[in-house]
Amino acid sequence: MPSDTVATPTRRVPPPKQLSANPVVRVLDDARAEFRVRRRGAYPPGPKDFSMSRTLQAARDPLPLLLSLYEEHGPIFCARLLHSQVVFMLGPEANHFITVSNPENFHWREGSFGDLIPLLGDGLLTIDDAYHDRAREIMMPAFHREQVAAAVEAMRVETEAAIATLSPSEVVDIYEWMRGLAMRIAMRALLGLDPDDAGKGAAAAEHFERALGFYGIDFHLRLLRGPGSPWSKMVASRAVLDEIVYGEISRRRRDPDEGRHDILSLLIGVEDDAGEGFSDKEVRDQVMTLMFAGHDTSTSTLTFMMHELARHPDVLVRLQAEQDEVLGGEAPDIDRLEREMPYLDMVLDEVLRLYPPAWIGPRRAVRDFEFGGHAVKRGTYVNYCSWASHRIPEVFPDPEAFIPERFTRERKAALPRGAYVPFGGGRRICIGKRFGQTEVKLVATMLLQQLRLDAMPGRTMAIRQMPTLSPKGGLKMRVLPRSSES
Ligand code: HEM
Secondary structure (H helix, E strand, O other): OOOOOOOOOOOOOOOOOOOOHHHHHHHHHHHHHHHHHHHOOOOOOOOOOHHHHHHHHHHHHHHHHHHHHHHHHOOEEEEOOOOEEEEEEHHHHHHHHHHHHHHHHOOOOOOOOHHHHHHHOHHHHHHHHHHHHHHHHHHHHHOOOOHHHHHHHHHHHHHHHHOOOOOOOOEEOOOOOOOOHHHHHHHHHHHHOOOOOOOOOOHHHHHHHHHHHHHHOHHHHOOOOOOOOHHHHHHHHHHOOOHHHHHHHHHHHOOOOOOOOOOHHHHHOOOOOOOOOOOOHHHHHHHHHHHHHHHHHHHHHHHHHHHHHHHHHHHHHHHHHHHHHHHOOOOOOOOHHOOOOOOHHHHHHHHHHHHHOOOEEEEOOOOOOOOEEEEEEEOOEEEEHHHOOOOOOOOOOOOOOOOOOHHOOOHHHHOOOOOOOOOOOOOOOOOOHHHHHHHHHHHHHHHHHHEEEEEEEOOOOOOOOOOOEEEEOOOOOEEEEOOOOO
16 A cells, blocks of 8 residues: 555544643643553653653754664663653654554654644544544645646746845845745645735734744743733734634635646545545644645755855755756756656765754654664653654664765665655655655755755754754855855
8 A cells, every 4th residue: 555545444433532721631641641641550671760861962053962862772762851751663664553554553643742733623633533634635636746747837826926026246144034924835836825915914924923933932931821822822813813714714615716736725625435525624723734744844854064165165056057967047847856866866965964854753652662672651651753763774774974975765775664754654754755755845946946055164063953944044055156166
């Protein structure tokens, strides 16, 4: 069975139970769950004492911590982070076990990213089991190739306009630049809104960014409640977004337009095999989830790509030679991006190996299971982690080095299953994979057809990982004409 299809068609099932957004309730629930797990057995090996320094390291720079625990304990281990015992499962077999062979053992919703639910609602990311599978099945057509191809024109127009704002020899924060561009593309392709319409598109973009900002701040600040708190600002922005999105849903239900190809319009029209579609709330939650899942990920991927290309001029030269040969200066289209630019694919694959933006797969075990000789009890937090898995030297020799040749077609096919999971796998594999890949490849191609981006001397890049990997504080680069010497 192809990995991006779901097992069986499913009919409407009730939505999942709502979880409390109150942090105190959540901490108490976690303590109760740990008590129940402990009564029924032990956790896998690893440091289980409370340690503030471990907790802070996990929050600020988790990669070295995870890799050293992997070295010490192997592919499954447990670490207490703040108040919770968290099991991590790393490496090809672990990734395959969680995403492909035993996904029914896990829920996303009760995992450690559950605090996204107040903004996203019950979209694909935060739902599980039959309710997830039904939603996914009826959404799949909106992500087929022809739908992505229909979004390419908006991507091209927006990218051209964004490139026109860059002048040679200026210094630009490429992360911010791409963030603005990705948001405009999302407004058009996902919501079907004009990003220049101050009443809707621009307001939605602004409030979406504001609401997302909540998830990038330190954990303790996210616990605050009351007027003026980050939480109340997030809730206020959510209210503006809801008004815009619900307004659009009812307007388009009243006045359908078959000529619209944006995802919001498609989701209003989709149906399951019993002829039932999504309710207004389901449509709202799904588009909010798509906006969330697609925005930071594409932005960071393009930024990390530019960072690595600036450090590897030989790779850049080869990439531009491929562009010239295939496109001869013309704008890229989906056919040529997908079929005729294998080196661009290799570069993108290697960028996503080193910096998979959705770096962690947060889950909660809903059944007891065994992996690697260790028992894990239901109720335990369990995470897979592509970021750490992609840096295991036995799987990817010289893991810190940027080597696109790791991903020639033959070498990629020879990787153990589960080794490379930047888009997850199995029934929850990224539904926007093709959309995201096309967007990043198109923007990178159009940018590099005209310009070169150089690293700022003496600047190093630190990484922030909440909620997705991104360069900490952005990434300033110098814009140069494509042909100029360093
Ligand atoms: C380079 C870009 C992207 C990367 C690296 C990426 C990565 C991922 C990963 C790793 C997952 C699985 C998470 C897990 O197992 O817990 C995922 C799921 C998802 N992604 Fe993406 N993503 C990207 C772009 C997009 C875009 C553009 C969209 C939407 C337009 C999108 C929508 C989603 C959704 C809705 C899910 C949940 C799928 C499900 O649970 O059924 N992603 N993505």
